[in-house]
Amino acid sequence: MGVEMVAHYDADGSVVGAVPRSRMRAEGLWHACTSVLVRSGDRVYVHRRTDTKDVFPGAHDCWAGGVVAAGEPVDECAVRELAEELGVTGVPLTPLFTLRLEVAGVREHLHAYETHWDGPITHQPSEVADGWWMTIDDLRTRLADPTWPFVPDGRLAALEWLKRLD
Template sequence: MNPADEILDVVDENDRVVARCPRGEAYARGLRHRCVFIEARDPDGRLFVHRRTATKLVFPSRHDMFVGGVVGAGESYDAAALREAEEELGVSGLPQPSFLFKFLYDDGAGKSWWSAVYELRCALPVRPQAEEVAWYGFLPDEEVRRLLGTWEWVPDGLAAYERLRAFRSAR
């Protein structure tokens, strides 16, 4: 199936479903929907970082420190988090990612989605989808912080990353 044809729940400012439509239409019309962000780390605690392919519908060729994606119509955040983690990492049999928090991402220019943030340890060898991931590596946190000012990152991932850092420092 063409990703633009995937049916999504359209939600309001309180994350209540108000309609359904194809992903391509939701993006074109700036309709609010749902996404999941999964921070994947290897057994040594290094963060999975990747560069998106040039064919992605949003933020093509940019780097991201999360795996994830849209929540399908009628799908729960938890189910989407596991599905997306397994799809993007190219593995099966992962444990359920742990839910951390949810926030509303809104860039003020028509990109808005409820964003559920999860964490996951992946001890399995990864084989990311070639159609989703152009490059990847497991990087130490210090390296990721150094690259924040150098690489072009997906803006929603940066927003989730900053919120995750604040969430962890408040614990």
């Protein structure tokens, strides 16, 4: 398999080139990612990452997503990642917000989306260890607990989503 190339962004959110994913991680380069929140009524799908993930292994997250590939439009990345991680396809994605984040050695432009889904969830075994539906109130309670292992950028995005929901 070849070197995975990702879009390299500047701090203002403009694409400035392409770099190997390994370099982006090693040097903490600015990049973009997509994060899709999957809802069913008053529930949100939450999952635990595998222990082999390159960043935040074993942590919980309520977003399906990943890094934008070189030359890939952000919207297409969101659709691709949702299908890869949770097996959800053919649903409309609603753009929510974009956050410029520098957290835990990661510098990213996080593009958040939301979708509604009542069908089956199929985990990508290399990325998702387990998953379940959680009420919005339960998610809010868990996020307030700093000891609950949750992906740092995902926590910030979820808190932003909850703030806008209120």
